[in-house]
Amino acid sequence: MSAGLSFEHVFQPAPQPGASTLLLLHGTGGDEHDMVPLGRLMAGANILSPRGQVLEHGMPRFFRRLAEGVFDVEDVKRRAGDLADFIGAAAAHYGFDPARVVAMGFSNGANIASATALLRPGVLKGALLLRAMVPFEPDPVPALPGFRVLISNGSSDPIVSREETDRLAKLFARAGADVEVHWQPTGHQLMPGDFAVAKTWLNTIR
Ligand code: MLT
Numbered sequence: 388m389s390a391g392l393s394f395e396h397v398f399q400p401a402p403q404p405g406a407s408t409l410l411l412l413h414g415t416g417g418d419e420h421d422m423v424p425l426g427r428l429m430a431g432a433n434i435l436s437p438r439g440q441v442l443e444h445g446m447p448r449f450f451r452r453l454a455e456g457v458f459d460v461e462d463v464k465r466r467a468g469d470l471a472d473f474i475g476a477a478a479a480h481y482g483f484d485p486a487r488v489v490a491m492g493f494s495n496g497a498n499i500a501s502a503t504a505l506l507r508p509g510v511l512k513g514a515l516l517l518r519a520m521v522p523f524e525p526d527p528v529p530a531l532p533g534f535r536v537l538i539s540n541g542s543s544d545p546i547v548s549r550e551e552t553d554r555l556a557k558l559f560a561r562a563g564a565d566v567e568v569h570w571q572p573t574g575h576q577l578m579p580g581d582f583a584v585a586k587t588w589l590n591t592i593r
Pocket residue numbers: 414415452455456494495496498518520546
């Protein structure tokens with residue numbers, strides 16, 4: 388469904404009005420349906436799940452990359468702006484509160500969530516980042532007081548090193564965000580520990 392909005396997406400309204408909105412951002416090769424079942428981790432939230440608009444060999448992504456882990460920074464910035472605009476338009480269209488949008492992204496979806504938070508402070512209230520990398524180095528580093536970040540990365544991830552995770556956590560900390568890092572004993576794939584941590588965190592941020 389696009390409902391005249393700029394991204395193909397799924398929207399599922401919360402059972403009660405006035406709820407927070409969980410923005411679900413899929414990984415490379417996923418789509419708007421993939422992460423919808425994870426919406427149940429945040430009790431009572433609206434679900435907004437867009438599909439990335441870049442195709443890499445037919446696989447949807449949220450921004451272009453030049454190689455694995457090497458991002459097209461201009462494209463990252465442009466696409467993060469497009470996503471921020473979409474969130475605002477979706478809030479007006481569906482009538483949810485734009486000040487209470489929390490992102491949950493996996494891999495490429497986590498990276499666009501970070502980029503959006505860094506480029507457009509205020510669009511997201513928090514971000515739950517699963518297997519996340521630094522999307523780009525903002526200069527200057529924005530001020531994100533009150534912004535909450537949870538990073539859940541794999542301790543043996545061949546795509547995301549420990550140093551990369553530390554760099555991301557430090558970047559958000561320098562911006563004044565409240566950052567938590569959790570390590571899962573796994574690689575790039577998600578495991579039950581991610582969902583346990585996600586559930587606890589998501590239900591403290593609403
Ligand atoms: C990316 O944004 O490229 C990721 O972190 C890696 C991936 O999506 O496969």
